[in-house]
Amino acid sequence: MNTHSSTLSKLAKSAAIVLLATIFGNSIGLLAEVIIARSLPPSVYGEITLAYTIVFSLGTISLLGVHQGITRQISAAEAGKRQIQILYAGFSLVLLSAVVAIGGLYLSRGWIANFMSADYVYEYLLLLSPFLIVYPLSRAALATLRAQKRTLPAVIAQHIGGRGIAFTSLLLFIIGGREFSGAIVYWIVGPLFALVIALYFIVTSELLRSPFETPPDKKTVRKLWDFSWPLAIGSGIFLLLNRVDILMIGYFLPSNQVGYYRAVQPLKKIATFALGSFTFLFLPVATEYYTEGDTDGLDQIFTITTKWILLITLPPVLLFALFSPDVIKILFGDNYLPAAPVLTILSAGLLFRAVSGLDGDMVKAIDRPRIELFSGALGLLSNIILNFLLIPTFEISGAAIATVSGYIIYNGVELIWIYHLTGGSPFSVNIAKHIGVMSVLAILVSGILPSPVGLVGLIAVGISLTLLQPVVLILTSSVDEADLDLVRQIESKTGKNLEIVKKIVKKGV
Template structure:
């Protein structure tokens, strides 16, 4: 087995763990949001969404891009300058925690000024209640980034994916059952973040990731800051792309409209689930390929992961795009189904993001983080301009168009720049044979006008996906790496996959 095959197996094994954690996290988060959406009115749910949006922007600024820059630098130093790793870790943590304390103070001060801008009578109070969670969220994100630099996924699974949303759900439900009001939601959120962060600090100390005595190295701080600054700006622009719609709906309308829109937006954001899970271990491995000058290995890694991600994501997209009312009703209830058209538009934009693969992480791996930032600048400018032009005319559908266009813009730029830098792009012949039937089936099922309710939506989606799988097998899109992956799963789990491997072997690509 060549190095690319081994790398793909490692990514896939990591993806399995990260995917499990991400699925659990999303389900717990969805459950919490659904409880809040159903227990309180749409205005209050919109206010909750706006509060977390502002808080998330503050967290992104506080992280200084270190959640992406730190794992890359740890991975590099472990190979050549291992003695610098403790200083690297504690310097990065001190930088981010200091920034988070400053942003907490800024958020507390600005809360009463932000509330009238977004026409939200609750926001002044809820932001002040939620702001103390900020340093703990930053600490958790950075310690998970440290473990990622060591090639570990356990900390991400337990302390970021599972524990915070689980604790929030438990505390939230307990409070609501005892008659707690709307403001308790934010106290529950803060407490869940504090407990999760404290447990992760304890775990990191026991694993030896955190030195007992902090080391602040100004040279390392400068290097980290210069490398991570574009990543921070990219992260801020990601939030502009992802959350300007909610903020501007609050500005032009009110939290009730924001609440309606967020009956659709969280569902569309489920689509990059497999993409994000695959990416957790992708970047350190892609960096190793590039550092060793193995561009062909990097190309193979990028194309194969992109193909896997599309195939895994497609049934979710098919269900959401063809049956948007069923998807909304399943999670948030009938009072949010007016957002069905917005969900269809958003799902198209997020699926395009999935189709283009891990282009952003590939750019970081090849030392081009500024290209991500540039692409996000174009996309964010388009997002803001289109929101201004479309929201007053088309409401939540206009906001959905603005967000989708911004994701398309960012991904086109990133893919173009990656190809310009390395000659790599995702569109191999096998991938085209995977894409075309899927997109064709989506158009056909939507045009058929099948009744949009769960009793028909689920079986029709399952049948459509089976037809799709049969089609891509018939087009011979299976590659050697797919069989090698099944070998690795078989040896690791003990599950006998011989019949599956023999079946796939009959449809190996000629490429």
């Protein structure tokens, strides 16, 4: 097996670990959101989530893109002392920015409340302000683990420890009859303990054996900032692209509409959760390929990881898009049924984001972070314009259409640049064939089954779509050599005889 196959095997192994942890963490997160939404009236839920959206947006902007710079710069650095300097420089920048963000929020919260015509925001922003310290620092710590390719410690910190402790805290408050306070605590405790656990792994690693011998210098800070500032603007643009819909719904519509729309936000992550599983290791690996000048290898891992992301993502996306009323009713109850069309639009539309692959990490790996800035600006501008045009007429469904359109423009422009610079693309004929056949089959199933299908019916459809995937891959000859290499890697590492599996898989090559 060649080096590319070995790299893909490592990516698959890392993605499997992250995927399992992501499923666990996102399941807890979804359950927490369901509990919060069910325990509060839609109007109150809309109020508190609008305030959280504002704070989350400011917290992400205050990262300044430094967390991505940490991952990229440490991955490219060879000397241990140099890596420590980058680590210290990154944490210093993030901490300074977080302090400024808290001060800015405190001074501007009255203006924000007046602009949104929402007096409750004044108090809620203050309650959520600790998030502005713990969240940016936690992202910087997780970025360090990512640069070290320490997948397991990272998922323990973020998805198991942070989410698990936050969920436990929420349950304790719910049991005590303090649902509103429980929501506040849940959103702050998660990143707090993710930070604590990640710092433990960093401090006990070889990277910080002699931390005081290598203080950061101005050159390191300047180089990190030069790489990060386009990403800082890009992250702000991406964040607004992801959150401007809620902010504009809060501006145009009553708080209960915010509650309906916000309820489906955790569900729309189903379209991109597999993307996050692969992106953890993809950036440092892709950086190494590009640094070594191996563009063929870079293109190969770009295309095949996109296909694997699609295989994981497609069944739940089709399920959520075609059976959205049943999903909403089961999770949130009849009060949130107005959100069903939003779930359909977001699930189906954001599938393009999964199919576009790891384009954001690709532009960082090839050291072109300003591409993300340019692409994101176009996507955000179109999103804002469409929100202004569509929300007054189509309400929350219009916001969903605007969000999907913004992502398509953002990812599309980025992919054009990547192809121009490297010749690489995440698309392939095999991917197109698989999406087409699976979509037709899912639509036929949704047309045949009576409505509502209920919880058991949803589970049965989801399992059926998942089991259909390998059959469709083989019947449409959509299997790649890299898929077969992965089976060989599994056979080699487990010691199991998978000759029958390999013969079946070969028929689809």
